[in-house]
Amino acid sequence: MTNEDLKKAIEKLKDRKIEIEYISKIGEGAWHNVYKMKCHTEEDLVLRIRKKKAYGQFQVFKEIDLITEYESSKVYYKQANQCSFNICPSFFDYYIDESLVFTVESYMGEGKTLPTLSHSQAFSIGKKLGETFKFMQDINPDIKGFGDIIWSGNQLEGEVQQAANDFWQADNDYYLSILNSLSTSDLTFNRDKVGDMIFNLIENRRKKQQKIALVNQDVTPENIILNLDKVSLIDPFPKLDFDLKYAGYFVFCYKFLLPAYSNTTRYQKHAYDQYSKKLSRIADGFINGYILNNENLYKRIVDEYILWTLLEAYEHFEILNENEVDSKTLQQMGDKKMIKSRLLLCLKELENNSLDYGCSLTKTNLSENH
Ligand SMILES: Nc1ncnc2c1ncn2[C@@H]1O[C@H](COP(=O)(O)OP(=O)(O)OP(=O)(O)O)[C@@H](O)[C@H]1O
Ligand SMILES: [Mg+2]
Missing domain, CATH: 3.30.200.20 (Phosphorylase Kinase; domain 1)
Structure with missing residues (x-):
């Protein structure tokens, strides 16, 4: 520039x-x-x-x-x-x-920074976002189709146009296929426990098809103006995808991804690992606002969190199998050593979840005064 x-x-x-x-x-x-x-x-x-x-x-x-x-x-x-x-x-x-x-x-204002945000303010901001995301996912998107959004010349549409049920079955099948790739690799993790957990989860998930919604794939704090009376969202990266899957993504981002990526060139300046408790409170508030006491939704968001962990593990595994890491990946994810250690972190998280199936997402965190 x-x-x-x-x-x-x-x-x-x-x-x-x-x-x-x-x-x-x-x-x-x-x-x-x-x-x-x-x-x-x-x-x-x-x-x-x-x-x-x-x-x-x-x-x-x-x-x-x-x-x-x-x-x-x-x-x-x-x-x-x-x-x-x-x-x-x-x-x-x-x-x-x-x-x-x-x-x-x-212009949407300046907003507070993470260091100046209290835990209860973090919770309220998350709650407001959870309520808005739920509301937004409940309405039918103006854009037709599924997947990445493309400009057809005179309008936006989803990259693929098929029956929603086909996408849903393909989505579930994909998790099983990547589980298979990880289980048949030489990685060390408790494949039986993780495998059983994912099989059960997918079996139940298939029966409850999620709604296609306009979702946002970039919900990092840089794109949220942390204002207490008026939280704002900027710079979205929209897509047409399943609603609860992306509610789970928000939670996964704030509870796992941001701290786990804070050693990379792209994210180190934000030092998210130092604020992991606050980020986690934003996620707790988000769940509270999103589920509105609906216990079923809580369980389903936990399932989506687990599936994002599996996807993340697989993405890391695939990059490690390539000869070289390209420059963008290097800045966003780190070198092979960092990628390997984050892969191990993902596998640990999957194992922990398979043990108590409640992970860091215990329900007691979901109240305002925790
Ligand atoms: N509408 C707005 N109101 C207030 N501040 C804004 C606005 N848009 C951008 N900013 C500020 O500028 C920063 C960078 O903006 P933005 O996220 O749009 O850049 P970008 O290069 O598109 O980001 P990314 O790296 O996420 O793709 C934001 O984190 C925010 O602080
Ligand atoms: Mg941005």
């Missing part, structure tokens, strides 16, 4: 009748440099200028991918706002040209 890009973006905004009074840089993710703008509009806005280089590599310009990404954010924001008033930016627009790509959206 150069100052030239910023200047050009400001010019383009002028063409769109957005006059800037004041602009300052407020953040940076892997893909965008982010600026806050005071304008002649009612609300403050955010300008996100796309970087030309991400994860150390120049990005090839693919218009269709950019339209897909930004149109899906727009749809996600709209659907989330229908469920919880202004939880996401109410304004969102984008500009795509080979030489410059940017988005403009409502």
